Amino acid sequence: MTHLDDLPLRDDLRGLTAYGAPQLDVPVRLNTNENSYPVPDDVVEAIGKAVQDELRDLNRYPDRDAVALRTDLAAYLGHGLTVANVWAANGSNEVQQQLLQAFGGPGRTALGFTPAYSMHPLLAVGTGTAWVDGRRGPDFALTAADVAAQVRAHAPDIVFLCSPNNPTGTALPPEVVTAVLDVAPGMVVVDEAYAEFRRAGTPTALENLSGHPRLVVTRTMSKAFGFAGGRLGYLAADPAVVDAVQLVRLPYHLSALTQAAARAAVAHRDGLLATVEAIKEQRDRIVATLRARGLTVADSDANFVLFEVGGDQRAAWQALLDRGVLVRDVGLPGWLRVTAGTPSETDAFLAAMEEL
Secondary structure, three states, rough: OHHHHHOOHHHHHOOOOOOOOOOOOOEEEEEOOOOOOOOOOOHHHHHHHHHHHOOOOOOOOOOOOOOOHHHHHHHHHHOOHHOOOOOOOOHHHHHHHOOOOOOOOOOOEEEEEEEOOHHHHHOOOOOOOEEEEOOOOOOOOOOOOHHHHHHHHHHEEEEEEEEEOOOOOOOOHHHHHHHHHHHOOOOEEEEOHHHHHHOOOOHHHHHOOOOOOOEEEEOOOOOOOHHHHOOOOOEOOOHHHHHHHOOOOOOOOOOOOHHHHHHHHHHOHHHHHHHHHHHHHHHHHHHHHHHHOOEEOOOOOEEEHHHHHHHHHHHHHHHHHHOOOOOOOOOOOOOEEEEOHHHHHHHHHHHHHHHO
């Protein structure tokens, strides 16, 4: 049998492992930050009809620019955005890959502040972009002065910021984004995959788009919309950025079925986003309960919680799994991450934690 090492693989890919969380059949799955609530029946019916209407014309290519979908997404985002400001792809991962293809590549550098979304450095490697790990404070925080100093020191072509940050859940103070925009020589990408879960008063980088043509805000429908299986992500930026990513996107990259399903989901966003407040309640319940038990817990503006287990996180992860609860080991020594799910899922997680 041929092994991976027997193939003429690129040297910079050797020794790497594919991204992915364990997909195990357990009673309580709280490891991938999905929305635990199923799609409502009326939305299922609407998506089904929208997809059905496309089936007769599957012999034709879809709208390669997804104009109708981008128009709907711009209306959802608001902030004066139009179709010219929005681009969509198969998940925010593909959006970010396209950004790296357009603005990164061999001889160029991307900077991120770990711990953060672990796909960013993998996307950088895949596009031949050098990756630089930036520093965070001991409490995972970022300050404007420290971040600006690191951007000046490395002069990256792309800076990745996450707000709320995965895996910590922390949102960025607005002055951090402003400081990076002031000194970054290249593109600044703010990953807002969990923006709909942020606490009241927490700003969005969409407010900074005007006057900053090198700022890009990426979003996804996988989390708050409960559309993870639909695979739809998008960006908001200056129209010139949208023109740039179209130079590297694959032809007809969004199928007609994906576009139709996503448009139906956006049209029924009130029903889909109705679960956001319930999820935030469970998130805050997890934070309060774990802190009351003496654990260190990071502040969260997302639909998950990062908590310290006070020992080997791998053993704690296995102990929870033995009790039917799957959480995420993100590779931070002594820490685990749990998704905020339904009340019954929270009950099961907290009960298992009580037994540890």
